[in-house]
Amino acid sequence: MVSYMSVLMYGVGGIIVAGMVLLVALQEKLVYVPVLPGMTKSYPITPTRLRLQYEDVWLRSSDGVRLHAWFIKLFPDCKGPTIIFFQENAGNIAHRLEMVRIMLERLQCNVFMLSYRGYGASDGYPSQHGITRDAQAALDHLTQRTDIDTSRIVVFGRSLGGAVGAVLTKNNPDKVAGFILENTFTSILDMAGVLLPFLKWFIGGSGSKGPKVLNCLVRSPWSTIDIIGQIKQPILFLSGLQDEMVPPSQMQMLYAKAATHNRRCVFVDFPTGMHMDTWLSGGDRYWRSIQLFLEQNAPKNEDRTRHNENESVARSCCLSIDTAG
Template sequence: MTSWLKAAAFGVGGIAVAGLATLVAFQERLVYVPVLPGLPRAYPVTPSRFEIDYEDVWLRSSDGVRLHAWFLKHSPPVAGPTILFFQENAGNIGHRLDFVRMMMQRLHCNVFMLSYRGYGASDGHPSQPGITIDAQAALDHLSERGDVDTSRIVVFGRSLGGAVGSVLAFNNPDKVSALILENTFTSILDMTGVMLPFLRFFIGGSASNGPKILNFLVRSPWSTVDVVGKIKQPILFLSGLQDELVPPLHMRLLYEKAAEKNTKCLFVGFPDGMHMDTWYSGGDRYWRTVQLFLEQNVPRMIDGKLSSKDEDEDDGRDCLQRL
């Protein structure tokens, strides 16, 4: 072998070794980013800045970690659903208040926002097992509140939050009435190949090819694609087709997996939507899609009967198909 080929081989090997060392040592910092670079960990704003009626909620997860959350109450009180919102991996719930304020205005709902362990004012350090039981603690709290219609709890997760919400919905078919996923990945295993392409052949989920001999190194696999196919509740998939972080194909694969056995699945793509702004760039169509999905799958009970729509209103299913 010529000297330059040997040098190239050693160079590639060195890069691979360095990449593996980085993955092993810093993977949690890649998956979970509680503090945005250059910003403090504290919430940048609270709901009071937006004149939203809210309650500070303190919870204990099953392993004893102290968690913080906000319960945002629609004013005036309405009979809408309560949405349990799980955020992306970076920043804290204070960075999502613009979105949640719009959600409350357009959907006439209450919203419960949980700070994962290690995020915001919550104690502990983030991990997949830890965040999974954090989400359960939040749902259990909502299920015990007297001011929540427990038959109308909807889980909404974006990106990492979609992975969290999928596990929660699967584990609680009797407590979660519907699931909404936005720009969520098939798995962190698959995302490893997106973030570190030279590892694509060695690390991957069920949506990837290759021997996957290094999967054991990934401590937070969050294999959403293996969970959605088991969920029985209605699922709405909201996909930003210009997503620059999670390839839009991931959302399509999640939908196809879920739809194999679940007939109450809907996929809606937004041509201009990027990872964080799909709700904004999607405009009225985005909110109308969510509203109709909720009307169709989380109907309101009045005197023990499902509420009926106005006679001149289009059937919700037909409207959703046209969106």
């Protein structure tokens, strides 16, 4: 007779084997979804459809992969802040154009939209290592342009894009003025347990329980929780409390980790915001939160000069008082 313990061990072993098969065979398809069901890889529309002025930009990542992007300007000589927008994991940049159109109008900014490798018109196949290179190529391109104020570059990432943006911002403290992330996960390791609950005991991030024996099989861990605490620039956290994909508690964990090391962190939540529509359901408060963040951390040249002059006057006054004392 097979003992109860033997049955239990066989069951656990079966779960581990099934988990290994899923992780090895399907993980890229779960993490990266360049083509939505029933649609093609190509862009369904271009910015022209929304009467937006744009430039097709072609880049080479550091490993030679050819990338496509749209650089969309509010008007030809706009010197407002430039936002690098990193999208979610599903679909392509064309599916975000309506949101970007409103972003341009409300924030008086330029927007650079990168197609990750394997997405849209970009070549290659998506991976964490590759997309990290792609993001760096996008930033390097912007810092070499002469038609924008390169001191006002801000990174904005939603969901997977927040993980991408966190790495880029951390790696470029002198090139990125600020970082905005929305509805982003702590790590893919933690999300695996959310999407596949039966694996929760065997896979997870640094704060999870269990042996985590399957972590070594994850090729794109995107551990934002380990990156966020190393970012020195100002960070704005935008969290939809009705997020049906990423538990809002993960955004709170990211904020807590960042705020421990960085005093320039702001957390704004939106009671009715879901994973993909927080920018819409958040209404005027959503856009005002971002606008205030940009005004404070990516100001116009004259505002920056005035701010520096005020700081110099304040320091001089303090010095005079100390000397008199």
